Amino acid sequence: MAEDRTAFASSSDLKDRWPNMMDATLADTLLEDASQLIRDTCPGWAEASEETRRSIACSMVKRAMIAGEDSAGLSARQENAGPFSQSWTYSNPTGDLYLTKSEKARLGQGRQRAFSISVESGTVVGPWTG
Known part of the structure; x- marks a missing residue:
């Protein structure tokens, strides 16, 4: 069975x-990639x-797209007047x-799950999520 690989959002959603x-x-290309990353890393995405x-795909x-824009992806910035120092730190410099x-x-990743198994009958009870 072929897996659905459509993007969760379109460029108009992002716009x-x-x-x-x-x-x-x-x-549109990055939204397809982001959607696949969500599928690959978060088993509960569905x-x-x-x-x-x-x-989330739009975010x-x-x-990724603002990484190259002027100061949009900055996480820290420092300027000094004498003797002329300037420093910037980008939060996502390569646009990953x-x-x-x-x-x-929000996608259900990292939630704790619990269940119990009856040793006698082998019956699974649960799962409970929290």
């Missing part, structure tokens, strides 16, 4: 969230709502696609 987005072709998957792509801890949680 709705980020009006300054310039390159729709790049955005349980998340369609809107959650769309929102991932925006982070990644999921934040909160995004993983």
Whole structure:
């Protein structure tokens, strides 16, 4: 059976969230990549709502696309007047696609699960999630 590899969002979804987005072709490609990354790293992705998957895919792509823009991807900046020092630290200098801890949680990654097995009958009870 062939796996559905469609993107969770389109460039127009990203444009709705980020009006300054310039390159729709790049955005569509990155949205496909982000969607596949979600499928590969979060086994419970299918349980998340369609809107959650769309929102997270758009956030991932925006982070990747702003990496090259002026100071949009800065996590730290330092300037001194004498003797003329300047320093910047980029949060995502190469424009990688990644999921934040909160995004993983929204996709069900890292949730604890518990179940019990009856030693006598072998019956599984649960799972419970928390």
